[in-house]
Amino acid sequence: MASLLSSWLAVLVLSSSPLAAGYPRGGRHDSNFTSRNPAAVLSRRATDPTDFSWVTRWAAIGDSFTAGIGSGYQLGIPLTADWFCSRYSYSWVKILNYAFGPTVKDFQFPACSGDRTEQIYNQAINLNGPLDLVMMTAGGNDLCLATMITNCIFLAWRGEDACQQILDKAQENIDTILKDNIRDILSALNAVIKPGGYMVYSGYAPFFDTTNEDCGDLSKQYWAIKEWWWWSYWFSTPLKLTVDRRTKFNTLVANINQAISDVVDEYAADTSIKYKITYSDWSDWGAVVDGQMCSPNGVGLYPEPNQEELQFIKRNTYVAPRGYRELKRRSLDEDAHVDTHEAARAAVEQAIGGPLTEEKRKQFLDHLEAKWAKVDIYDSLLWKSRNPRAEVLHKLDPRAPSPPNCPGDDSPDPTLGLGLPDKVASNFHPNERGHENMAAFAMENLVWLRSKDLAVQDPICTVNDVFTCWQGTGKKAFANGDRMNENYKDFCDAVDKGYPTNTLNWSWRKTYHPGTQDEHEMSIQLSNGASAWDKSQCLDSFSRIINGCDGNDPNNPLDFKFGGSYVRGDYEYQVNPKHDRTLIKAMTGDCNGDYKFLWGSYTLRGSGWASSDFGQNTLLSSARSCVGGGVTKWSFDYCLDGDKSCGGYEWKATFRTPIWVRTRCFNNDKVQRGAGGSTNGVGWGQVGCSGSD
Structure with missing residues (x-):
């Protein structure tokens, strides 16, 4: 595994063609994709931007996209910081730390799943500097992402208004607090990154393909979590994951990336910032490699057999065809012949002793709410945006960025800080392939930033024609x-x-x-x-x-x-x-025209001419011009790819003409030359056109 990873990153860094979907960000406008690399191999020296021996102390801060929830294996043991923050072994920064090699003496990894910019600010000010390099993600949780996924996808039972409310809140946070919160973090890093050091800020990627409505078809994919004990969703239909809804999600990702990019460009130009910074934009890559959820090539399974490059962790949303479900149900229980909704309704009607009217339905749900409030634990957890396990590690600094105030933030935590299992919380996060690509883009941008600083050619953007x-x-x-x-x-x-x-x-x-x-x-x-x-x-x-x-x-x-x-x-x-042919060194052919009492019957064959139009604008046009237009029973066929029916030639034409035209039109090669070819000296009788006509 180690050797494969080393080889993969070496190919990334030294590749002669760009791996990224777009050029690295951070004020880069000087790429020339038609240039040639003047050096076959770069030597390892101080001016080599792909030499990372200068990275001895570095850090990775941020949210779950940097902590790597769900990618690889979980670090730490229960009740340790690694466990509370759901840090994983195959996050993009762990991949890069391995790639940097043995020169790294100190790697600080406080990134924490669920952290928002207010907590990431605290991560930044608590780093032990001076550092050569910092990499990060931040801002996604300020969009109330967990609440968004809850209301619009996983527990999408509360209706359109509840979903739109959180989408509007996310955009409001982008417009009002996000940029200032990012500025606070980047300003705090000025005190911990050494002068002349580097900072790579990785963005986010859109989750969804928006090609068709298969994801919104509940008979094909079912995204909402439906369990029998979730009484509040009985007899309800969840919101559909339509193209319109997916587009709204993708637009929010694009907007947060734009906000991040704007602030990064601002800090890159700020002379008071002592470190060098660039934005790593991997947002296009999912579309490039068919790595988004809801792809037309996928059916909702995870792993998705037809999407080897799927970038995100997701639930299995596949819905088996009804015939298959019925067969499976009968194989489990020959007497079972009602679906789960019918079974639930029957159980309720038995409990209340009569038909389930709307009034009795509400009374029954009120009864269950009082009885099962403590059991409905996943509902309340999924409503919460913050990671309860991470919250026990944080106290809000009075100087920290503004909180996003997501719906559900003040809800009680039934798990007393233990939070959702990572199997649930890791959904909508990069999987191993996604983290590899985040690492690739970050590495490319770091090499570009380093080459710009060293005033040398960036080897990654050098392309061979x-x-x-x-x-x-x-x-x-x-x-x-x-x-x-x-x-x-x-x-x-x-x-x-x-x-x-x-x-x-x-x-x-x-x-x-x-x-x-x-x-x-x-x-x-x-x-x-x-x-x-x-x-x-x-x-x-x-x-x-x-x-x-x-x-x-x-x-x-x-x-x-x-x-x-x-x-x-x-x-x-x-x-x-498209067609293999024997190389022709002269336009050749043969011709025969016989007298048939009322008409002349002609057969012509040729190679190297009349080869693109079935003779329409060449042979037929020339023949009509000479004989006066009376060409009938026209037939023209090509003998392609070794077909021998043309007698060794590439095509064969047969037709009828008025009588006695052979001498003035064909035997003198007039028609043939008018068509761009010739049969003179190679036809029957070694003349332009043999025969009795």
């Missing part, structure tokens, strides 16, 4: 060069008019002349979170592939084009002919 010609790789498919040179301009024009905006890693492809010898596909594929479009680069790239790979070749006198690939940073352009 890769130009590949298919003929050189042994491919045998080719197409007419004139057609390709016309089509790439059409392709770039079409992309320019219709490319998707605000979409990462989009692609565009189009097939030209399908079903012909000249069939070829042109494509562009974006990667690494790219979304911008440059028409001039498109035109230049395709021209280089088509005309740079093939030309001035004595073995290819007709200048056929084999295509190729041009990778320019995050953009790959490809030209792909």
Whole structure:
């Protein structure tokens, strides 16, 4: 495991192409994705930004995203600080601490699940400085995230208003208190990070894919927690996790990230701040690798078999098809034939001695509320935003940031500080794959910040262009060069008019002349979170592939084009002919036309010409022009990929004409040359067109 992790981080740091979905943040505007790395290998020296031997004392502060709840194994034993704060072994900062190596002598890890900026401020002022480096997450709990997930997803039984209320409160906190609270933390770090030290502030990532409504279909996925003892939710339907609701969640994440980014940029420019700071933005990566919840490729299982890159921990929300549920129920109990709601209703009606009217339902629930108030423990816990286990470790400092005042903050804690089990609390937090990617982005941003400080080239943002010609790789498919040179301009024009905006890693492809010898596909594929479009680069790239790979070749006198690939940073352009062919060095063919009393019957075969249009604009057009338009019974077929039915040629055409046109139209090669080819000297009888017509 250790060797794999070391190798993975080495690839991250020394990769010649960007791993991140976007360029590292913190005032970075000088990246050139088409540049080449001038050095094959960087030596380990003082000016190497990937050498972390300078990290001897560092710290990780923040909330559960840094504590790593649910990722790896839990640190500590019950009633210790690690246990109270739900710190885990495979958080992104623990991954980085391992990567920094043996030079680290002091790693302070006070990050605590459930902490808000007011407590993270206390983490900051209690650090033992001076430190070379601090990394952190902070701000997510100021959005009352736990209450939000409770009201809108897990216990979404209180109605639309309760959900919208907490969404509005989250946005209010972003607009009113968040930036000042972040400023308080970053200002406090000025006293513990040594002058010239570094600070990496990692953001958050949107949880949800918003492609379709499968997550909001209760027959496919069921997100609300439903247990028989939760009497207050009997006979109720939870809110659906619709695209609209998921979009609201994602928007809040985007807004908190923007607030963090704004403050980080502000502090990066503040000359009174002695350390150097950057913002690590990994928010696009989930969409890039299909790692968000509610993906169309997922069904609600966890782990999700069709989403290897799922970034977050979640409940199993999959709902088995009804037929499967009925079969399973019968296999457990042949007499069971009612669902849980029907069973519950029957039990209630038996208890009250009659039909369950709305009035009796309310009376019954009031009775249960008084009787079961102490049993309904998870409801009250999920309502609370703060981590009760962490709360026993904290006392609010009078100078600390403003509290977010989330609904449920003042509710009693039935567990006396023990809090929710981590199996529940870890939902909506990064899993192992998510923490690996948080570590990757933080490492990339640290390398960038370090290279900027050392005034050296950032090795991570240096990208190698890769130009590949298919003929050189042994491919045998080719197409007419004139057609390709016309089509790439059409392709770039079409992309320019219709490319998707605000979409990462989009692609565009189009097939030209399908079903012909000249069939070829042109494509562009974006990667690494790219979304911008440059028409001039498109035109230049395709021209280089088509005309740079093939030309001035004595073995290819007709200048056929084999295509190729041009990778320019995050953009790959490809030209792909579709049919393997034997290289043609001259336009060839044969012709025969026979007199049939009322018409002339013609058969032409050819190679190297009329290869893209089924003869419509070439052979047929030229024949009609010569014979006067009386061409009937037209048939044209290509013999693709080794088909021998054309007698060794690439196509075969048959048609009828008025009688006695062979001499003036075909035997003299007039029609054939008008179509761009020839049959002179290679047809039946070694003439332009043999036969009796």
